Amino acid sequence: MTGSQAAAYLGGERAQVSHLESGRYGISAERVRRLAAFYSAANKHLVDALAQMADERGKGWWEAYRGVLSPGFLDIAELEHHATFLRSIRMLHVPGIFQTPDYARELITSAVSGLPDEEVAARVEYRVQRREIFDRPAPPRFDAYIHEAALRMRYCSSDVMRSQLALLQEVSRWPSVQVHIVPFDAYVTGSLHSVLHLGGPIPQLDTVQLDSAFDGGFLDAEAQLAR
Template structure:
């Protein structure tokens, strides 16, 4: 069977975690192949995310790798794939693959922790705000691609509205709240949207005011997707060439600590809501 093309970040992550288990067990790829009645090439393709693998085979491998973490095994088995075409696949070939991987990551996440200093988090943007952001991309995007990206971004937000919405905690710096992306009317609408979203039980928005001064991680945006178990958490960072995904334990611990420190210096939710409302009022009445 030819390798799947292209492998998604989710499938690559499953393969990487299976490789970690095999290496911790001190087992070669050839020996692992013997457990499945297969060959070393197939194991290599599974571990690289080029081939899918069934839940039963994941459990067989984990058992023979002497993994006793049942929660991790269940989570890995659950990553063996949803059957059928997901909504983000309609954008394959028209948007960068990394944006599709981000949508898939969000779809399967158990929670979000986000920190932004300059931009409003994408999951909380209005269409007009998002359109303004995409019109500033370098090199400039043609109008139809701007609309593709806006459509994709808004569809990603469905994870916050479904029957089992994903919990989200966002720490946003005052600078992002005062940036008049698209002008006063669009900025006011964006702030009102933040206030409305902050009223939802599963969404917490906290603000870091200018008066706080220096704070950790001030120069970057962080998107932390909580997995079904801590080992399967993922950090996504925005880069000019597209999203970057991090999952090494040392990296995850670094960003957990960073987010904890950001939340320590941010205003509480009610104070943050009042703060945002104050900025919205300062823009004048519609």
Template structure:
């Protein structure tokens, strides 16, 4: 029996988009199969992500379904053309699939916008702070698992570097700034690291002070990851069992609106840096 292919979130997403195009065309599986000249089980398995699909087939099916959005079809064909395994596959079998899917999602992002309430953004955490956060997990990870979690977390930060790095907006609540994971020394080091990272050309940190009052419920940790076209955007939220991924069109619209409102409540980047410096100065080591 051939080895079972990995069904990643990205592969499932490609399949679900193919199904979406077909359904928007008003075609049943049987009708689509007749139109494209393929067995309906091939289409069904491709839409579920169980079968791979070539860029040529993506374009042929989209053409048969009369999809009018050329940029959308181009983006799907590019997804179908991906063959190389990313660095995150090194952790396959050691970490939960959701952690690997998150790294892959960030790797392909054109822009990232996140809201953090209790923790510093994962992409902006330094090693000592990340270690302290992981140490609070229940059950407490053993040394080998902690090493693996920490290595993966720090490797994710590479997405901020190099040509084509996504533009990132991090909305950080004052509560996250004042939490002292690992003690005052670790907290101070993380605040200084946050200030340093905020100077990157592709990184904008904006603080949501307690004085801003209430804001839309977006979850304790939420990332809105922009794809090459809006139809391929994804929301990632943290849950007790790991990251959850959301791509339903209506929910994406709602999350965009919620993040817009939160951003309007936040301080601008320069005032945010001043605020972070004030918090850092209040830390007593």
């Protein structure tokens, strides 16, 4: 089936289908099911999960930041919202979701120079608000693997770092959170990167986010995730 055929089936333009496929436009649950039928998608669990995500799209707290922060950042919050588990590997800093406002501010301003104060404030506020997933009655399991270097790097003052370490100690006692510190003398491969693995509602929707100061890069194809 071609994009033009799909557009004709939906009663739209080819460009509209292209935008839907790339994620630039949202899509309704009803259209997800129609397209799934059109493409003869036989995996009912996958179609149901996609339809549910489409139905909830545009309703999350992160939508308040649309137009302020880049879409890649907002995608992280949406994926965390739907995640059944999360695994974070951080080589040089504490995972964003567990950062204090002061620590986050120092990281953001040192990584990207010249950001307007309003955007810095929005990034910090957004980063802290991502912790809302742990306020649920049944929060997702979060395994954080943090290299010892991240705890010793000097991004900020001693007072700010002391507060950050105190928060990290606190979250390590949360029932759904496990914090693992990777010591300097542990063997690691040269290709190890800072990543966030988000378990989707079903395995086919698992996603890996690659760390970036500017946006979120994502891997979601099975072949990519298998590497």
